[in-house]
Amino acid sequence: MGFSMKKLWAVLVVLLVELGVRVWGSSVSQAVIGAKADLKGSMQEKAERETFAAPDWSVYHKTDEILDELRELDETCNHMRLEPAAVPGVDDSEVPLVVVLGYNVKNRLREMVSSAFQSKTRIVAVFGEHGRELITSEVALKVVQDICNGEGTDAETARDELQRSEVHLVPVLGASSRRLAEMGEYCERLNSNGVDLNRNWGFLWGKTDTTTIAEEERPGTEPFSENESRAVKALVESVRPDAFVSVHSGDKAMLLPWDHRPELPDRDEYEKMGKVAGIVAQEHCESCQIGNVYKLFGYNAFGTAGDWAFGSAKVPYTYTWEIYGDFSSARDDCFRMFNPADQETYNEVLANWSTSFFTLAAAIHTANERLNAIPLPKQLITNGQNRASTPSRRYGFASEWRRRGQGGIEPLLARSYGVLLLEFMIALMAVFAFTAVALYLRKSASKSTSRSMEPFKLA
Numbered sequence: 384m385g386f387s388m389k390k391l392w393a394v395l396v397v398l399l400v401e402l403g404v405r406v407w408g409s410s411v412s413q414a415v416i417g418a419k420a421d422l423k424g425s426m427q428e429k430a431e432r433e434t435f436a437a438p439d440w441s442v443y444h445k446t447d448e449i450l451d452e453l454r455e456l457d458e459t460c461n462h463m464r465l466e467p468a469a470v471p472g473v474d475d476s477e478v479p480l481v482v483v484l485g486y487n488v489k490n491r492l493r494e495m496v497s498s499a500f501q502s503k504t505r506i507v508a509v510f511g512e513h514g515r516e517l518i519t520s521e522v523a524l525k526v527v528q529d530i531c532n533g534e535g536t537d538a539e540t541a542r543d544e545l546q547r548s549e550v551h552l553v554p555v556l557g558a559s560s561r562r563l564a565e566m567g568e569y570c571e572r573l574n575s576n577g578v579d580l581n582r583n584w585g586f587l588w589g590k591t592d593t594t595t596i597a598e599e600e601r602p603g604t605e606p607f608s609e610n611e612s613r614a615v616k617a618l619v620e621s622v623r624p625d626a627f628v629s630v631h632s633g634d635k636a637m638l639l640p641w642d643h644r645p646e647l648p649d650r651d652e653y654e655k656m657g658k659v660a661g662i663v664a665q666e667h668c669e670s671c672q673i674g675n676v677y678k679l680f681g682y683n684a685f686g687t688a689g690d691w692a693f694g695s696a697k698v699p700y701t702y703t704w705e706i707y708g709d710f711s712s713a714r715d716d717c718f719r720m721f722n723p724a725d726q727e728t729y730n731e732v733l734a735n736w737s738t739s740f741f742t743l744a745a746a747i748h749t750a751n752e753r754l755n756a757i758p759l760p761k762q763l764i765t766n767g768q769n770r771a772s773t774p775s776r777r778y779g780f781a782s783e784w785r786r787r788g789q790g791g792i793e794p795l796l797a798r799s800y801g802v803l804l805l806e807f808m809i810a811l812m813a814v815f816a817f818t819a820v821a822l823y824l825r826k827s828a829s830k831s832t833s834r835s836m837e838p839f840k841l842a
């Protein structure tokens with residue numbers, strides 16, 4: 384009885400060892416296959432990735448080219464008006480340009496008459512808050528070009544929408560930051576004063592919490608210390624828009640308030656914003672996630688444009704749109720991470736987003752008239768949910784990449800340490816099991832021989 388029990392144990396141990404070896408073997412062979420694939424992939428991509436991607440300036444526009452082109456369009460386009468943002472005490476030449484899009488908006492008399500009879504849906508949209516997100520200002524230019532010169536049904540629909548809406552664009556808010564990116568600082572997100580414009584706003588300005596990487600926060604010396612954020616503050620306060628959109632890149636998402644905390648705002652307000660975002664996503668970004676920063680990316684941000692617009696200026700539809708991101712890009716390959724690196728994708732992003740602001744305006748009309756008819760989008764994050772599960776998202780890998788790629792956690796490294804640890808533990812288990820079997824076999828062997836050969840007495 385005792386013997387067969389031991390035999391059973393031995394079989395069990397052998398099976399365990401076998402399992403351990405198999406798992407270990409397969410994980411090793413998988414690692415080898417993976418390493419081979421990595422090597423092959425990296426050899427293929429080596430040539431193009433060895434030198435990081437850089438903008439093709441026959442496709443992308445320098446900041447001054449964008450501003451020049453806007454001025455040129457302004458000479459002939461009746462549906463736009465170009466004006467410097469008003470910043471108290473700052474010279475016009477130092478402030479961002481604002482494009483007002485409206486049906487025949489150049490004709491001020493007609494505009495006065497029409498706005499006396501109709502209250503228009505007003506949108507303020509800012510682009511290029513972070514310099515490295517070059518593509519956002521390209522989208523802004525395309526929006527204006529399409530309204531002024533676009534042909535086809537999409538452009539017609541957009542112009543029609545302008546009969547009852549008005550879109551105020553700030554095509555290049557962070558011009559000094561974009562110019563740094565243009566000179567080769569492809570990871571630059573700060574302006575020429577070293578300030579992150581999307582932390583410079585007067586709503587919970589300068590606060591931090593456990594999710595803050597303190598050395599990466601550059602909120603400025605005080606709330607609205609920068610011309611750029613003051614300019615938009617003045618614009619929002621004079622236009623009093625129905626919607627505020629801060630356009631960014633690095634991911635594909637429509638962010639709703641709040642930026643500074645995990646909890647969602649008042650449920651009715653949140654769902655209203657979510658429904659309208661759902662309509663825009665359906666037409667312009669099917670893969671966009673919809674939720675707040677913490678639940679999607681895993682950190683809180685203080686002093687942001689969105690929180691100020693929603694919390695202080697009480698703009699009912701407040702969004703941060705993340706219009707493009709390349710997750711496969713290597714760390715530090717910031718141009719590729721935040722911008723399409725080939726012309727085909729560039730054109731796709733422009734085509735996908737160029738009429739999105741008019742879809743937004745139309746969706747707000749619909750929401751104001753019959754909110755109940757609009758379904759909640761499937762991808763809308765609710766209070767219990769949290770999608771910031773992967774390390775890249777948890778540390779804001781894509782959308783809030785650190786300045787010039789310095790410091791922080793390397794998610795890939797963390798992952799391979801995990802695999803190594805697992806392999807080590809499996810190997811350890813196998814060694815223990817082998818030792819146990821060997822000891823048992825030796826013990827039973829010495830038992831079976833002990834009868835014929837008397838062992839030496841040692842004491």
Ligand SMILES: *[C@@H]1O[C@H](CO)[C@@H](O)[C@H](O)[C@H]1NC(C)=O
Binds near residue numbers: 472474559575
């Ligand atoms: C802000 O305006 C001041 C005063 O005109 C100017 O000296 C400064 O360069 C501007 N800052 C930026 C970042 O444009």
Ligand SMILES: *[C@@H]1O[C@H](CO)[C@@H](O)[C@H](O)[C@H]1NC(C)=O
Binds near residue numbers: 667
């Ligand atoms: C453009 O939109 C389509 C449809 O939503 C999507 O499949 C495609 O990936 C988008 N392109 C880019 C570059 O985002």
Ligand SMILES: [Zn+2]
Binds near residue numbers: 512513516631632782
């Ligand atoms: Zn950004």
